[in-house]
Amino acid sequence: MQDDRLSRRARTPRRRSVRWRFTRLYAGLFLASGAVMLAVVGFFAGGSVVASPGPGSGSSAAGVPAAAQERIASLEHQLAQAQDRQTQQQLLGSAVGLLVMGVLSPALGWYAAGRMLRPLRTMTATTRRISADNLHERLAVDGPRDELRDLGDTIDELLGRLEGAFAAERRFVADASHELRTPLATMRAAVDVTLAKPAPLPEQTRVLAGRVRTELEQVDRLLEGLLTLARARHELPAAEAVALDELAADALVARGLPAGPPPADVPVPPVRGNRTLLRRLVENLVDNAVVHNEPDGWVRVDVRAVGTGVQLVVENGGKALAADQVTELTRPFRRGGPDRTGGNGSGLGLAIVAAVVEAHDGRLDLHALPGGGLRVTVTVPVPAEATG
Template structure:
């Protein structure tokens, strides 16, 4: 199906230019009409040289006067025609000139708007402290710039309050969680036999505490990915992928293809979390005796990390929702180990990808499972082999 073409962009500057030129041409045409009316009204009918003359004027003198008046009338008529023709040519020339002058004037008027547009596009969630600071007199454009600055100030305050709340709440909740975990451990470590019901309940509480701790850790990672980024460095995604696969006792078949991949410029801790979350997500949301495929390759100016897995078929309409916090894509996406995760894994992946200026693509595989592609700008100019993972290997 052919994609619908984007609507053609209309320039306000050209609209102002056409407006200025149209007004000038309309006023010039009105001026020519007035000149034509006056010129036509000033022409009087005079007798020709053959017109009979009556009265006491001699015949020869009368004929001479009539001839001179006729010549004068013809001269006035030619003068009027030349005047109208010259005015028309002048109107055409001034019409063309008005287009240039109108474009220049519109550019001068719209210059503050272009500056505000450029500055607004440059401001993101990471530099909300910047302001437009529109110079000039206090006119409508200055009021618009000041209004945008006030909006940015409110957004900065809201974003800062949200990040502080997430970070502070996560830190503050760790203390009571640690206390409860120690109490459970002490209870289980007491000498003497414990009732089986108490032991099962304590184990269940300990499991829930671990999941809450993972949730808080995910919230901290999500807040860190959107604020207070450390200094970037050259990071090899293939090494992070190999380490993630080696550190995890995966109950599924694994495939790693990372031949001569270029490094990316980023933050090692966040990228390690990104790769680890993708591998964990591929393992948890899998099937019995499933597989996980990881590919790292250089594609032009980007380094692509592709993580695929087998599993049940996913509704393509739910794929876009998976990067939202606490979205797991439905009850059918249960893990092979019984853990459903905190619902922050792919949300953290999306935040880290945005923080590195990359792109994230999720696609439901027709055979079942999910294919996740993360493309990040590469740090060097090296080239990599373009390889892929088609499926599990025997």
């Protein structure tokens, strides 16, 4: 399922960031305003240039010697040419300045957009860091009371409501499971007492009592699964070094299955996590492979070191599964179709596996095998000191 999301993300063209859009906007507005300013300057500068007659042109003023008139006309013509050259230089300088600023404006726009979006980047990083395990954290945006601070306060309020909802869910699952265990234990004791009576019981009563006892055990397993699922989703107590290869070998031996392939040349380092939850993960995967299998089917379990993690692979034969069925298997009470609803399963096995993997910052991949059956791959990171 994660591979499908990654492939879709790879096929999707990368979108431009908001910072790029702001940069283009800033640069475009600056260039447009500069061009308008240059046009206005050129218009008024061109209007102030007055064409003066050259030497020897125009009528003579009365009482003014001809030589003086010739000299005045020559000076006026030179002044007009100087004004024309000065105007051209001003327009050229403005155009060069506009060109230089056109080159610099993207960099200035990028810097300005970065300064404006810096609070948003901080808020995004903090929000990503906050998960179901640390919903008590808040953005706590400081600074002036503006739109960004209002957004941060709104996210903090949302995180507060989410924290309350998660806490209520944990309390409800734990309280409901514990409260239901008492009447279940009472009913189980009543059935056991009935079956243990010395007087002979009718066969129908004995069969019915045995069926009720079986169903009570199924409900008890369901409640235990719900408690494990809630604990895996919301807390990770007592982290320690755990060897997944040893847990896998113990699970196979306990179920009378072959111990698996011989140890690899590369030793498998221990992962760091909760031993109880990781043991439940391995046992659920092995049980799932055994229950949802064909008669005289096969189960293969392999644990190996890969990169900076440890990979647990559990494969089994069985019916062919469609891709949409595989993606639903990690949801609670989903068994992948009517042909996978038999047995004593509660529909929480792979849901618990997914929750435990997420609690240990791991990765879960499910693939339907071409010839039928399922391959489940769990990758759990190991501490840096273990890989070094």
